[in-house]
Amino acid sequence: MSPEKMIMMANQIASFFDSQPGNAPERIADHLRDYWEPRMRSQLAEYVQAGGAGLKPSVEEAVQHL
């Protein structure tokens, strides 16, 4: 998927969990594990590793939990 689309999707998820009680990065990671196919998670992890431009901080932190 295009990086722009991936960033948007990940940030949408983060926006929801950032608004919820509890540990947002962990819940984002749970969501990604439950709904994102491994190659999508890998793409996100690689993107974060490459700097993660445009991603919300909670997404970047969530990737550490994957």
Add this chain to the structure above:
Amino acid sequence: MKDFIIPQFAPGDDRDMGTPARTGAPVTLTIDGFGVTVPEGTSVLRAAAQVGIMVPKLCASDNMEAFGSCRLCVVEIEGRRGTPASCTTPVAEGMVVHTQSGKIKKIRRGVMELYISDHPLDCLTCAANGDCELQDTAGQVGLRDVRYTPGQNHFDPTDTGARSQAEARLRMPVAEANPRYTPKDESNPYFTFDPSKCIVCSRCVRACEEVQGTFALTIEGRGFESKVSAGTATDDFLTSDCVSCGACIQACPTATLQEKSVIEMGTPERSILTTCAYCGVGCTFKAEMNGDELVRMVPYKHGKANRGHSCIKGRFAYGYAQHKDRILKPMIRDTIEEPWREVEWDEALAFAADRMLGLQRKYGRRSVGVITSSRCTNEETYLVQKMARAVFMNNNTDTCARVCHSPTGYGLGKTFGTSAGTQDFDSVEKSDVVMIIGANPTDGHPVFASRLKKRLREGARLIVVDPRRTDIVRSPHVEAAYHLPLRPGTNVAVVTAMAHVIVTEGLVNEAFIRERCDWDEFQYYVDFVSQDRHSPEAMEALTGVPAADLRAAARLYATGGNGAIYYGLGVTEHSQGSTTVMGIANLAMLTGNVGREGVGVNPLRGQNNVQGSCDMGSFPHELPGYRHVKLPDVREIFEKAWGVEIDPEPGLRIPNMLDAAVDGTFKGLYCQGEDILQSDPDTHHVAAGLKAMECVIVHDLFLNETANYAHVFLPGSSFLEKEGTFTNAERRINRVRRVIHPLNGYEDWEVTQLLANAMGANWHYTHASQIMDEIAATTPSFANVSFDLLEEKGSVQWPCNDDAPEGTPTMHVDHFVSGKGHFIVTEYLATDEKSGPRFPLLLTTGRILSQYNVGAQTRRTANVVWHPEDVLEIHPHDAELRGVNEGDWVRLASRAGETTLRATLTDKVAPGVVYTTFHHPATQANVVTTDFSDWATNCPEYKVTAVQVSPSNGPSDWQESYNEQAERSRRILPAAE
């Protein structure tokens, strides 16, 4: 329309009991010497029917209130004067009734004689011969003569005293000298209206009012001049308000209203019960047959979803099943540039299997996947997802629910604990307040809409939350108490503001919440929702909904009695679709509107088996029964049953498959009964994804748009050609029965099995019932479901297991499936799809009554008379600004693409909002929609696209090139000799 407490004398017995059932205290009376006990309020006519005494009648029917006009059902009651009509006389304790006596017989014969004196005696050549209540009743009352000499009448066009129209034609072949004679109205493609045969019993008028709720028909004139009229003097049935639901035809006791198929094919001689393959209401029909010819589809009165009613699609639009466009032979081609080559099944299956296996060898086991169909049966869907999991050995399975109700799965799963509507359709009869959010039931779910309208006419209040002024907002004898015309994309803001009102005005049902919900989560939610920023006043500028109206609507929902919410794709198809579903669940929990009749949260499912396809494990993260693939104990159940190891990782969803295809890692797709190129958003991207795949297998009735990019075409079978089950929006599992032999030779589940076996699966199902047995064995909510049980009960609603052996009409009665109900904070986040200078309008899409989804079925029926093309609804103000007039071609453009279509000017849409349907591939409305989607599920944001509208001269370059490509792609070489 619902006939309460319907006695079924034998399976399939749907005799007319004369008047509707009642539910009062028991009353015992004697009829012709037989004792009978019936509920208070029951008519004598119905009480007689209950003991098997069918009193002659013409104007009465058990799906409408008694009318008392025909005077044929007269009886004598001991101790009472005269001969009262039994249809309008309620039973009384100790009453002694006689339905036959010399006096009664004389009255009935006299009445009948009068009826027949103004009715043509063409019985032998009449289309209703053998299926005519007038004919039957004449026999029943012993009519042997008509003493009246021919005089003024409505049936003899020549006015020469002819007793039949055949005789009249002989006497005067061309002349029409009788001013009372009105020629047959054949304007409707499905039925005729022949006033010369009408006995003015008003059953059609009453059916249109009481059953359908459209009020299209009326009785015009007085006395002998009385006649049935569809609208004004210049209207015929086609131009009238008639919605072709068929209720009037069913009600007509003569051939006045008659299906054209019966006129053409003759009276049916047998029937088979089956389930409609259109919307999620899941109506039960009698497929009435002559030999192996389907003559007509008639709604079955004991069908628990439809209670004897139907809509134009289920009743009439089944002709696609035998349309000339059906592809009945398998076809293959090496590349999509080549024409199709007809081949035998073995060759097609071997070709497909070799390609898919080759792709997995070359690109890995996760390089291929499946799309299951919400139009196919549970059994077929189950096998297709099983194919992904047990043959492809991955979880790349998804279904079209991805693009409609996947947020329902997520939202209701997180709040209530399972992905399902909470009620049955009967529940609406107990509702006091109904809130419809983002649904258009009169068009999308018409049979439910009729039931809802009936309840509204009885006094229930209605709240509609929709950007458009849909028909349910204001129609004859129905008017919403509040219509909240929100701006597209602001559902969460509106729902949260309603919760704000309920919480801050102290309207919550605290006892319910303390008992049934997680109290800590509730308190957190209260803190959130009480903030001023969520008040209707603070939200008004954003949502466009007047704060006072929103407050009043919230108060009504919270305090008006039983409050029920029905919602549709106007809720789910947004970037915050899942959040809105959770917000709706919050509203129901706040007010205690869960767990009993008349309340609840009810997703109106778009397609016939959306619920079932989701239940069957079509989603890439869930095995059947909504259990995540990550759970080892769940995988173990299926690993044992299937003898394979199941991938614990979630698979690709449809949009992800297309993305991965463009990226080059997803190479093969088996797509059953879906047309993703037309139905999914951002057509350019879908086409690019399909084009990048090396093997696309389309399994369908027709060469649909997706098939333009396919390498293998496997012919499908229609719902008339297969055994199985559909599960409707109320979780009701209904039987689908084979009515005719599959035209291609196989039911769809057989084709899937053949393909799986070609890939080495070694499956050996011999009947769809065996697949259901496997579903029951592996899925707790289906544990007691079997074809035998469905034969016995007609239908059951899941969960159906040892805890609920006969199914579950209402969910969450004592506790939520998940234990406690969960309040979830619903922060409004504006979509990134925003109108601006370049694209200043917001497009929202939907469907209309006569067409269905991508139109593959309905476009191949006479329904195109009502909707031959997609049109763009635009407010007159926006049209004027752009120089657009009614009927003009306009260019509809977004950042994703553009198309052209005709405009219609209407204030149903607010200024700034435009609307269209997506039923016609010539328009391809989805070339305009974008790839934005729901945050949780990837459900596309169909309902909000920023667009510009400008005058146009006709089809765009893209439309023309698309049509050329489609035509080229559909070339078929005949099979080699």
